[in-house]
Amino acid sequence: MSKLDETIQGLKYDAHGLIPAVIVDAQTQAVLMVAYMNDTALRQTIETGKTHFWSRSRQKYWMKGESSGHTQDVRAVYTDCDRDTVLIEVVQHGAACHDGYFSCFYRRLNDAGGWDVVAEKLFDPDEVYGKGS
Amino acid sequence: MSKLDETIQGLKYDAHGLIPAVIVDAQTQAVLMVAYMNDTALRQTIETGKTHFWSRSRQKYWMKGESSGHTQDVRAVYTDCDRDTVLIEVVQHGAACHDGYFSCFYRRLNDAGGWDVVAEKLFDPDEVYGKGS
Numbered sequence: 001m002s003k004l005d006e007t008i009q010g011l012k013y014d015a016h017g018l019i020p021a022v023i024v025d026a027q028t029q030a031v032l033m034v035a036y037m038n039d040t041a042l043r044q045t046i047e048t049g050k051t052h053f054w055s056r057s058r059q060k061y062w063m064k065g066e067s068s069g070h071t072q073d074v075r076a077v078y079t080d081c082d083r084d085t086v087l088i089e090v091v092q093h094g095a096a097c098h099d100g101y102f103s104c105f106y107r108r109l110n111d112a113g114g115w116d117v118v119a120e121k122l123f124d125p126d127e128v129y130g131k132g133s
Numbered sequence: 134m135s136k137l138d139e140t141i142q143g144l145k146y147d148a149h150g151l152i153p154a155v156i157v158d159a160q161t162q163a164v165l166m167v168a169y170m171n172d173t174a175l176r177q178t179i180e181t182g183k184t185h186f187w188s189r190s191r192q193k194y195w196m197k198g199e200s201s202g203h204t205q206d207v208r209a210v211y212t213d214c215d216r217d218t219v220l221i222e223v224v225q226h227g228a229a230c231h232d233g234y235f236s237c238f239y240r241r242l243n244d245a246g247g248w249d250v251v252a253e254k255l256f257d258p259d260e261v262y263g264k265g266s
Contacts, residue, residue, distance in 0.1 A: 004246030022155055022164055029162040031155055034218045046242070079248065080237035081230050085167045087238045097214050104213035105220045109179070113137030115212065 004046065008039050012084040018054060019086060021045075023064075023096065025103075026075040026089040032096035033104040035064075042086065049074045051090060068128045070094030095122045098129065137179065141172050145217040151187060152219060154178075156197075156229065158236075159208040159222040165229035166237040168197075175219065182207045184223060201261045203227030228255045231262065 001009075013019050018036040025032055035053040037045065041061055044052040051064045051072040065071030072090035079086050097104040099121075106119035134142075146152050151169040158165055168186040170178065174194055177185040184197045184205040198204030205223035212219050230237040232254075239252035 002246060007242065007246050007248065020153055020167060022167060024162075024164060029157075029164070031157060031162070031164065031220055034153060034155060034213065077242040078238040078251075079240050079242075080167065081232045081234075081239070082237070085238075087164055099214045101214075104215070105211040105218075106214070107212050109140065109210040109212075113135060113140050115140065118211075 004043075008042055008046075010083065011039075011042075011079060011086070012082065013038065016056075018056070019084060021051075021053065022085065022087045023051060023072060024087060024089055026091055029089075030103055031105055032072075032090070032092055032102070037086065045074060045088065046077060051088060064096075065093065068094060068098070070096065070128075072096070098125060100125050100128075137176075141175055141179075143216065144172075144175075144212060144219070145215065146171065149189075151189070152217060154184075154186065155218065155220045156184060156205060157220060157222055159224055163236055164238055165205075165223070165225055165235070170219065178207060178221065179210060184221060197229075198226065201227060201231070203229065203261075205229070231258060233258050233261075 011019055017038045020034055021037045022034050023032045038054045041052045041054050053062055055062050071093050074090055076089040095102045100123045101119045106117055107115040108118045110116045144152055150171045153167055154170045155167050156165045171187045174185045174187050186195055188195050204226050207223055209222040228235045233256045234252045235255055239250055240248040241251045243249045
């Protein structure tokens with residue numbers, strides 16, 4: 001077993017074999033998205049230098065940007081004290097959010113208890129993913 | 134039902150009623166920790182202005198800093214496109230990590246496939262939490 005195998009197996013995955021991955025912009029540290037990896041997706045991410053995830057809703061592997069071209073180049077991989085979360089610094093091509101925003105966290109709670117959209121839309125999802133996607 | 138009730142109920146919780154919360158430093162955007170909230174912990178967080186979580190291992194509510202004094206003052210609350218994650222900007226008092234580091238993400242993957250500690254320890258956990266904690 002390689003050192004990397006040991007490191008990947010040494011993380012704590014949930015009952016479904018998944019670990020949350022927080023993806024941050026390498027320059028600004030802004031959180032772009034949170035998605036889930038299993039050991040194979042994490043290995044693909046490290047070996048290819050492009051983020052790969054496991055889709056819980058579609059039950060399949062996906063590379064970020066495989067449809068949109070908005071890939072993420074991995075700059076560094078971190079884990080936390082409990083080894084039950086990974087944090088990945090990336091250079092984001094295009095925008096991270098399928099709704100067209102740079103970050104998926106584009107809604108902020110306002111004083112009235114509702115959400116305000118606080119970011120600018122960078123692309124039209126219909127044009128990038130096709131209508132009805 | 135208030136607007137805030139609607140907003141909190143409108144988030145997507147997992148089968149255990151939990152939603153991951155990414156806690157970031159309001160000034161630098163550095164990710165400090167990832168922990169879990171249920172609807173009550175989120176409401177407490179918003180209403181008190183201090184982060185509260187649900188401990189999966191201890192099956193109880195906890196306020197960050199209740200033992201250490203290292204509380205987190207809430208500056209803003211965000212959610213993502215899928216409304217299944219929250220991101221909370223805070224002012225961190227002391228350090229976020231119970232291992233003594235400012236951020237829980239103090240380990241970075243190195244080229245040999247192992248973890249390097251890349252942060253400076255700010256306090257001695259034995260002194261803050263007591264020995265054997």
